[in-house]
Amino acid sequence: MKIPRKSSSSNGDSNSSSSSFLVQHATLILPYLTHTQLANISLTCKSLYKLTQIITLRRISDASRTFENYPIPFFNTNNNNNPPYSYFLYTPSLILSHNTPNYQPWGAGEGAFVISDDGSVRFGVGCDFEGVCENGSVSFGVGCNFQGVCDDGSVGDGGGSSVISPIPPRTIHDVGLVRFGVGCENGKVESGGMSSVISPVPLRTVDDDESVSFGVGCECEGICDDECMCFSDDGVDGIGRECGLDCLCGMECGNRVSQNGVNVRVKIVWCGGGKGWGLFANQVVRKEEFLFQYAGELLTTTEAQRRQQHYDELASRGRFSSALLVVREHLPSGKACLRLNIDATRIGNVARFVNHSCDGGNLSTKLVRSTGALFPRLCFFASKDIQKDEELAFSYGEIRKRSNGRLCHCNSPSCLGTLPSEDT
Numbered sequence: 001m002k003i004p005r006k007s008s009s010s011n012g013d014s015n016s017s018s019s020s021f022l023v024q025h026a027t028l029i030l031p032y033l034t035h036t037q038l039a040n041i042s043l044t045c046k047s048l049y050k051l052t053q054i055i056t057l058r059r060i061s062d063a064s065r066t067f068e069n070y071p072i073p074f075f076n077t078n079n080n081n082n083p084p085y086s087y088f089l090y091t092p093s094l095i096l097s098h099n100t101p102n103y104q105p106w107g108a109g110e111g112a113f114v115i116s117d118d119g120s121v122r123f124g125v126g127c128d129f130e131g132v133c134e135n136g137s138v139s140f141g142v143g144c145n146f147q148g149v150c151d152d153g154s155v156g157d158g159g160g161s162s163v164i165s166p167i168p169p170r171t172i173h174d175v176g177l178v179r180f181g182v183g184c185e186n187g188k189v190e191s192g193g194m195s196s197v198i199s200p201v202p203l204r205t206v207d208d209d210e211s212v213s214f215g216v217g218c219e220c221e222g223i224c225d226d227e228c229m230c231f232s233d234d235g236v237d238g239i240g241r242e243c244g245l246d247c248l249c250g251m252e253c254g255n256r257v258s259q260n261g262v263n264v265r266v267k268i269v270w271c272g273g274g275k276g277w278g279l280f281a282n283q284v285v286r287k288e289e290f291l292f293q294y295a296g297e298l299l300t301t302t303e304a305q306r307r308q309q310h311y312d313e314l315a316s317r318g319r320f321s322s323a324l325l326v327v328r329e330h331l332p333s334g335k336a337c338l339r340l341n342i343d344a345t346r347i348g349n350v351a352r353f354v355n356h357s358c359d360g361g362n363l364s365t366k367l368v369r370s371t372g373a374l375f376p377r378l379c380f381f382a383s384k385d386i387q388k389d390e391e392l393a394f395s396y397g398e399i400r401k402r403s404n405g406r407l408c409h410c411n412s413p414s415c416l417g418t419l420p421s422e423d424t
């Protein structure tokens, strides 16, 4: 019996069109996957390998997913087995836990991928540099490093297209208002622990002896000056004040310093030595300059306690970093205590990478409330001049009450050996 031989050209066409179909649809789905899921998919075929490489490089180039004014790159040069980036969802400001997205694409870019008829993936005319270019663009270079069996049965050994994926223009996305924090006494903010809780601050009303109230904004036109009713370093409760939603001044007003996202260039660096990732200055920062707020999910205390327990379990089974922060602010009146529980573990901003230092580090924290906002933000300022490439750190708190306190690797001369911890 004569078995008809398939024509090689028609076979090739069908292979390339199914490959193209696969890649085109993969570009829609892959940006939603975690690092581990991407790594698994990258082993399946050469086209998907290339696509996952592009997504990975774009992710490495900007942890903020374009939410911030500047790209915030990851650096993991230790040649270790850790992933090249840390996977989390991004929010530039506080959000309520029931409003958090389940999925957020990362690394797709706008018009990033051009898929040829043969299923190969390109983006415009690429440079040969493999990595993150100085302008923040990501280059895939020439060739791929696929180590497995390629679509056509050959063993992957490089070759392929130059790919460059420029970072889209920065846009600030307005997600909401929330911050992370630590406990405090007598109007002073303290830090420590990591979890989410929310204690609503009572809305203030206008008293006879009080000219400023929450919910009433200033009527300054354009930019406010020292006369503005919102201008106050410490506010009425030891909490900083800024103009806000209820004010007539615009976003260019100088009294909105902490409302425009991350204010300085920073980078996320793999520190090793038991600390994991850390946040570093990528420029000189002057003393008292605002850097960023602590953004994440604002939780009820009950939810914060539940999550803390879960995170403790995960940590006891292996390396796991939670970013649940509890801020307690005892108001000067002594009648009330403000408690903020901010969890940046699943969704947060770059402040989630700031490590603890027993000597207080180079950052100070302060609660700042915008006029009209229900909750204050936990804001980070430089407590001293900071050099480029210096690690950013602050003290998580003084209290070390839990028996399962973890080892501290801050390496400061005043290191106490364990990380601050207390039950949430």
Ligand SMILES: C[S@@+](CC[C@H](N)C(=O)[O-])C[C@H]1O[C@@H](n2cnc3c(N)ncnc32)[C@H](O)[C@@H]1O
Pocket: 086, 194, 274, 275, 276, 277, 278, 320, 321, 322, 323, 351, 352, 353, 354, 355, 356, 357, 407, 408, 409, 410, 419
């Ligand atoms: C807010 S996260 C900081 C970022 C974290 N290093 C990471 O890799 O994602 C807090 C966690 O970082 C680790 N960490 C922070 N400061 C540390 C220190 N001085 N020594 C050891 N681990 C530290 C602890 O695991 C802590 O629970």
